[in-house]
Amino acid sequence: MDDLSKSSAIASAGMKAQSKRIRVTSENLANANSLSNMPGGEPYRRKLVTFRNLVDQELDAVKPVVRRMTEDMSPFGRKYDPGHPAADENGYIMTPNVNPLVELMDLREAERSYEANMNVIQVSKQLTSKTVDLLR
């Protein structure tokens, strides 16, 4: 495989990783208000996705893969809502540790990385076809 098609393959692995990140972000955003329905129950816990570099033997290149999805162990928020079924004896409920602003910034970053990888594919495709056009 020549280097230009290799770089497209690596970029497509990067796009896959970033789309996973977008998926996790959307999960966090959509569950920003998911609460427990019994006292003492935990609400939705924010998920995190981490990448690592993997040497692809077949491709002879290093590409990103999703390591695993971890959970954000930061403390939950607290809200006074005595009428809620999950309220404790003092009338407080725990709210998810999701900050929609942080999630949106994460989403934007993933979008930009995805676009950057798309540009890599576009450039390598363009260069390949221009090289073939040299024959014409």
Add this chain to the structure above:
Amino acid sequence: MAVSFTNAINAYNSAARSVAEGRPEPAVESGQGSAFASLVKDSLREARDLGLKSEEVQMKAINGQADMRDVVMAVANAEMALDTVVTIRDRVVSAYQEILKMPI
């Protein structure tokens, strides 16, 4: 190994060089036709294989089993391989026609 456009160009280059040096091409190779014919046949077969693979990935994507990015990559690879083979064939055929037109 997948057909790559640099390989194809190298093959074309070596074919052109042997013609330029006046070295006679091995016209018949074990009764299978000329070296050029087998070059075209082989690269066309590899291009076809890539095309079949891309169709396979497309079918998987329709069933929701494949990644959209895999489809794009497979289709782009198949397209590029076919494009390369067609360009080289055109080029060599036009060289052959030039030779035919040569006044004796």
